Amino acid sequence: MPCTQVVRYISRCTIKPQRHVLEEEPSSIELTPWDLAMLSTHYIQKGLLFYKEKEQKEKEPIVDQLKHSLSRVLVHFFPLAGRLVTKKHSSSSSSSFVFIDCNGQGVEFIHAMAENVTVDNILGPIDMTHVVKSFFALDEAVSHDGHSFPLLVVQLTELVDGVFVGCSFNHVVGDGTSFWHFFHMWSEISRTKGLKPCDQISRPPIIQRWFLPHMDKTLISIIPFTNPQEFIERYTPPLPLKEKIFHFSQKSMAILKKKANENYKKEKISSFQALCAHVWRAITRSRDLPVDQKTSCSLAINNRIRLDPPLSSDYFGNCIQAIIVTTTVGELLSRDVAWAAEELHRRVVEHTDGVVRGALESWIKDPYVYHTSDFDGCSVMVGGSPRFDMYGNEFGWGKAMGARSGSANKFDGKVSSYPGVEGGGSVDLEMCLSPGVMNVLESDQEFMGLVSTI
Structure with a gap:
């Protein structure tokens, strides 16, 4: 595909939370109907474009800065370092129980280069859609793939005069509000450059899921399927868009x-x-x-x-x-x-x-x-x-x-x-x-x- 030729991949690694999650935090998270309905949607793919600083040589390399701050923010957003798990429901052979296993396996971090692309190329009037698509990982992956894929993949793409920070974020884990909440806290930790303690951010996430008060949450998290082929769709538009x-x-x-x-x-x-x-x-x-x-x-x-x-x-x-x-x-x-x-x-x-x-x-x-x-x-x-x-x-x-x-x-x-x-x-x-x-x-x-x- 043309878009894959634009980017040269430098490295891939796994980033885990900087320290173990506190014992009082849940080891697994039940999913709500709002979450489960997203199992067949693609990962959320959003990112931001920045100019490079001219005096970057005297500072911590951007890639190291992002890796370090990502490991720190994952302490708070620890579900992103887990994986989805499905178990057959004990009382029904035709139903499954889906949840997030907060096992700390980590997220993926990709460092890439787009050596012939400038910030103005991306912002200019010429269609650069194929280039921007190459700034994201997990193309065509659906959220159900979070059983084996990371729930978050970050790609830092260096341009001639800028950087693009793109995130592929599993839609079962959260919506747009949650995506930008995570992004905001990550950037907050990054710009403080370790001056704040690891456990301090301005807006700690509320991880505990909300359920209807009278409902048994272990029953709500059930879907009436056991085989992913029964409910997972791999959608591609019938015509180019x-x-x-x-x-x-x-x-x-x-x-x-x-x-x-x-x-x-x-x-x-x-x-x-x-x-x-x-x-x-x-x-x-x-x-x-x-x-x-x-x-x-x-x-x-x-x-x-x-x-x-x-x-x-x-x-x-x-x-x-x-x-x-x-x-x-x-x-x-x-x-x-x-x-x-x-x-x-x-x-x-x-x-x-x-x-x-x-x-x-x-x-x-x-x-x-x-x-x-x-x-x-x-x-x-x-x-x-x-x-x-x-x-x-x-x-x-x-x-x-x-x-x-x-x-x-x-x-x-x-x-x-x-x-x-x-x-x-x-x-x-x-x-x-x-x-x-x-x-x-x-x-x-x-x-x-x-x-x-x-």
Whole structure:
């Protein structure tokens, strides 16, 4: 493959927690329905791009700095150093019990070089998707592979004038909130350069899983399968996808919010909900679908703040769910962006503690695992969040210049949201579409009129 020729691998090693996990920490972790539903999804692949420091010669080499700080942060995020384990359930020959064995086997660290690639190459207008994909490990691995693969693989790729820190993070272990929590604490330890004690970080993770109070957690962690072939899907898009990042400035976000709230005295619809409505309508226009075709917009939503009482943002695990608005192409395109934004807003407001708990109850009665093939080519799925503090991850080399992702969990209609690098409420959207649809979208004046150059 072309992307493998860009990177030259220097070394691979296993990084283990710097010291043994305390005795009071669990040796195994039961999984919740939110976790188990991710068994067939790819690893989360996200990373940050930095410029190299000019005076690096006088400092600890970056690769040594990252290895050392990684071993220290794993003391706190010790489940990442374990492996998944499945055992047949004692009372049912057709069910399995899946959990994380916190055995301290460690995570993998890869050091690589991209000797002809610069930071500007990655950030520039030329499509460098194939290059960025080579900055991540475990391509095509699904989370169930965490039975034999590490639950975390870090790849440090040195560029001509920069470095890219990419993580492949098992989705059963945690969601995007957990991913960036880990990344943030790792960078915090790295930039302090050992000045703080190993056991001190500003936001210790809450490792203990949350379960419905009246449920036996050993029964909740069961899936009605014994053979992985019954529920694991190895998904690849049927056609090549085109990926592109579109930037929406603070000004563009304000314009969208104003449009979405024209009928309200108080601005109740958020700028992000308005942006999702704008994107949904634009992609649907570009697809040129029949007016009676069903189309939906799904938003990945954080359940932590919707539970009563709410879970801490430091809860380390999966705690997400999708809210879905479905209509016909004709209705979506015959109405304005305010209508679509209000439909999304209404569904978000309706996603209450009762709805979250009800969905968990339903899963326990009828367990399922997410399959990427379930997403059709007529809809849009928005993941990620512009609220993730990606650019607050500072390893001691200055602020990151960009956030990028690998090939994982991508399909026609997948949209991933990031905060804009300049802050101020700006948003970057990474969009995956068929090449023909992407070309039409880039010629859509209504859509591109709000897209800015970074």
